[in-house]
Amino acid sequence: MDFQLLPVEEADLEEYKAMAQEAFQKGYEDYFGAADTVILPETDIDQSLAAGGSAAYKAVVDGRMAGGAVVVMDDEGEKGHLDLLFIKRGMQGSGIGKAIWHEVERRYPRTKVWETCTPYFDKRNLHFYINVCGFSIVEFFHKGHPMPDTPEDFSGDGGEGMFAFRKRTQAGIQQ
Numbered sequence: 001m002d003f004q005l006l007p008v009e010e011a012d013l014e015e016y017k018a019m020a021q022e023a024f025q026k027g028y029e030d031y032f033g034a035a036d037t038v039i040l041p042e043t044d045i046d047q048s049l050a051a052g053g054s055a056a057y058k059a060v061v062d063g064r065m066a067g068g069a070v071v072v073m074d075d076e077g078e079k080g081h082l083d084l085l086f087i088k089r090g091m092q093g094s095g096i097g098k099a100i101w102h103e104v105e106r107r108y109p110r111t112k113v114w115e116t117c118t119p120y121f122d123k124r125n126l127h128f129y130i131n132v133c134g135f136s137i138v139e140f141f142h143k144g145h146p147m148p149d150t151p152e153d154f155s156g157d158g159g160e161g162m163f164a165f166r167k168r169t170q171a172g173i174q175q
Contacts, residue, residue: 001061001062001096002063003059003060003061003096003099003103004059005069005099005100005103005104005107006058006060007058008056008057016065017042017045020068020084021040021042021045022088023086023087023088023089023092024039024086025038026089027039027124028119031122039156045070045084048072048084049070051083052072053072053074053075054071054073054083055072056069056070057069057071057103059096061091066088066096067086067096069082069084069086069100070084071083073111077108077110078110078113078171078172079112079113079114079115080108081114081116085116097132098128098132101132101133109171112168113168113169114166114167114169115166116135117164117165118162118163118165119156119162120142120162121160126163129165130165135166136165136166136167137163138164138165139163139164140162141163142160142161142162143161147162
């Protein structure tokens with residue numbers, strides 16, 4: 001597999017957004033069945049892309065876009081948030097997600113803490129973040145304990161809640 005993680009360019013955005021939406025939709029529909037709503041609205045992607053400190057990357061495998069990630073870094077570069085990580089539908093399970101994550105970590109060696117979240121129902125993501133990437137679950141958001149800044153119309157968790165994850169890196173452990 002010839003893998004590269006490259007910055008997303010303006011010309012990539014339409015395909016990049018569609019690929020992210022399809023990947024998130026598939027994960028949701030594999031669990032809940034067909035959905036009447038778009039699980040990852042374009043406005044959510046745009047919000048991540050426009051956040052201060054954000055960087056968007058596309059995974060290119062054998063010359064073709066195969067996934068991507070959006071990371072948001074604090075001003076000091078010591079705390080990062082993984083806003084999105086997705087793999088093109090049909091290419092999951094081929095090591096691309098692991099390659100994306102390892103390359104993100106390599107690019108941000110001063111980062112002490114990474115955070116992200118994923119829906120409670122998504123066992124595949126739980127396995128990936130815990131067993132492959134080394135994150136730990138630090139909080140469970142649900143109707144009785146809502147995630148801060150979550151839009152009223154959020155449906156990506158299917159009403160079952162979200163796990164928040166944190167990973168302390170070697171840079172953070174050596175302090």
